[in-house]
Amino acid sequence: MSRDDATTNERDESSETDEPTEAVSSDPDWPPDDATRAIVAARTADGPPDTTEIRELAAAAGYAVVGEVTQRRREDPTYDLGRGKAEELMRLAAATDAEAVIYDGSLSPGQTFSLGDLLPTGTAVIDRPRLALKLFADAADSRAADKQLELARLRYELPRLREAVARDASEDVRLRPEGDSRVLDVEKRIESAERALDEIADDRAARRAERRDAGFDLVALAGYTNAGKSTLARRLADEVDDPEFGDEPELRDDGRVDAERVGAEGDPADDGALAVADRPFETLSTTTRRAEIGGRRTLLTDTVGFLDGLPHESVRSFRATVDAIRAADCALLVVDTSDDPAALHRKLRVSLRAIEATDGSVIPVLSKADEVDAYGLAAAVEAYEAAVADLDPRNAPAVDALRPPIPVSVREESGLADLAAAVADALPTATAAVEVPNGGDTQAALSWAYDRSVVADVEYAGETIAVDLAGRPDVVAEAARRLRAEDTSP
Template sequence: MPSRPRAVLVERLEWRQESRIDELKELAESAGYDVVGSFRQVRHEDPRYHIGEGKVKELAEFVRENDVDKVIFENEIKPVQAFNLAGELGVEVIDRFQLILEIFAQRARTREAKLQVKLAQLKYELPRAREMVNLAKKEERPGFRGLGKYEADKYEEMIRRKIAKIERELRRIEKDRELKRKHRHRLGFELVTLAGYTCAGKSTLMRALTDETVYVDSKMFSTLDTKTRAVDLDGHRVLLTDTVGFVDNLPHWLVESFKSTLEETAQADLVLLVVDVSDELPEIKRKLRVCHRTLEEIGAEGPIVTALNKADLIGWEEAERRLRELEGYVSHPVVVSAKTGEGLDDLKAEMRTVLSRYWKNVRIELPMRNETMRVVSKLHELGNVLDERWSNDGVEVFLEVSEKALGTVRGTVKGFGKVEVLD
């Protein structure tokens, strides 16, 4: 088995700024790196190296003595800073955003996910293209090879053309996805999307709710490709979709690149927000702020049910105590353990209660004809049949159905029976 590449982490902090190097370590390990050390420095940004020259020398000595393959910065690094650092350190230097792109590239399986990753990479590179070409022509440095043949203008234009081509293809995929959403609504399905900070246990919860096999991994961003499965909420058919996890400080260009995937969350009838309740309380609140901010940025307007997951790691009593501490941070909260199954019935009940606000009770009158049984069977597919009253003249069907499927119900009995909305 080949050895994992060795990485050292670096973080520059402003005065009283909160460190995020622990999360950077998780990201690096998820990308396949063996993290062998970390450096922190509190100071203003140095225009040449980002960190101070003395810290660069200290870092260079550590890199040589520990056979480090890559240096990863928590902070965003300018191309000239990465170029200068690579010259001093003798290894490639990347920042948090490039690391996330590496992870995304490793995780992408479907054509859509691969296109979105490529788009994000190009959007990251575009504002840096001119500087990268000029630096690459100076001399060979780790991470700056292969651009010497390009003129800055031509390289920039090439990136723009590639971005435009990928965006056209993703728009076609987005239109297909929108057609599927509308079709599912017409069939009587409610659309629920799983959302949450990466590693909150979304995929494990999806597997527990659907009783179907889905890929589960403890690594960050294990889900890039959307997966949809059916869930029965006491007679109501729901389609549950798992999408990419959120993380703090995601740049706008990265969110935009995954617009077609995040659209699933924005257009959902309900967002099931998954939170790792085993984190320390300040960390839970931080991640909740990130999640709510991201949901706002992508335009998610559906109601939110919050699943406080991983209660088995801290005990139910402690999880309930944390729930009380989180009042005002969460909406419709339910304590669960996707691993043990505890709390899942309560979660389903809460989802059903919230979704029921958007359902209608209707009364349908059908005459007794040859096609009556076929129509009644179709109504069973479109909603939750509460009662059927048969007589020699026909049948009365009392149906609970989503607002978005009401048009399909009317179309099903048009010219044959009557539909009356009761509430």
């Protein structure tokens, strides 16, 4: 063992004792009888574990957190936590009658079973991916979302099922997991869910192509859960969409109403609205609305937020989100300015990794800029830039597509014009100038161009019309072709 290892071990041992478990609430009416009592457990190798997010997720999933056990230590192969800490967790679970242990991290199938064996009988072991799947289940609201969720679940369950089968069969070599009918069944269901999702993805891609042909630029909002994506989407949206675009029913009103509510934090009348917005997953379906941004006709897609600790394959299951972002002409990556630098760094890394490579450009939006003063904003920009510089493009390919960040506050209506200008600048643009005779046929071609918002200027000079076109390159080219086609002069 090297000297370094020995030092690590010393620190590990001391941290097992110097971080006491959290005292359980003394309020006799808490937790409510109907809530599932849970203990949160967390381990980090560096720095003290921060359980804020996992507690929020647990609460959103309907758990009452009645205790907490944390440890600063490197991973233990058996329990993830060190043995001593795991036993402390077991005693706390017994003392608090906890029905579940919510683990802030990803447990291997083996660790899940070992921890389950150690804990009082009947205590469920729920790691972060399982908790996320539970939250996703509440949010699934369309066939596509159901399929994505089913696939993510099956992929999560498969290695655990293999482990369970292997445990049962450890004495009997004939009962190996590969041949087990339950394992084969799950594998078959995974294949069929993948096929169904492929079809849905193909339909979506075809619809995106149609929308582009109709002159729309595709803009997607991406980012970590709770970053402020939906609020920004509602603020930017300028009209109600038709159901064909896959909107949630409650979003079919004018989006501005909800955006105004953002300013009402602390107003008891608006508690409900804020509570809903703070739920990590309002919906699993992507939502698309029309929005005129920087003079461009766009379709703005709000996506499901990313979440740390989801296994990569599970994120891939939510491909409606990933596809919408990757296929967008421009993605707005929403980063919460009010996060501390460490959280900002972590969330940016998770988001950029999930986006993977993208063909379009990515505009970082420093959201909730009203939460900080000028000094805090400068610090946030600095933290953002340090985080970007620190990211390895091999792990987070989308880092290469990043443009300069734009601070925005929907609450205070600041930065929105800068954002619009940045979007217009990022979108692919072509221009063309055509001079055509002023006639009925030209008017038809001109109105085609107007419908697709590519007419920048028109000048009538006697018999001829000079038209300046600007906008999506393919639409500009088609508009120019149609106008010239009407030009029958020799």
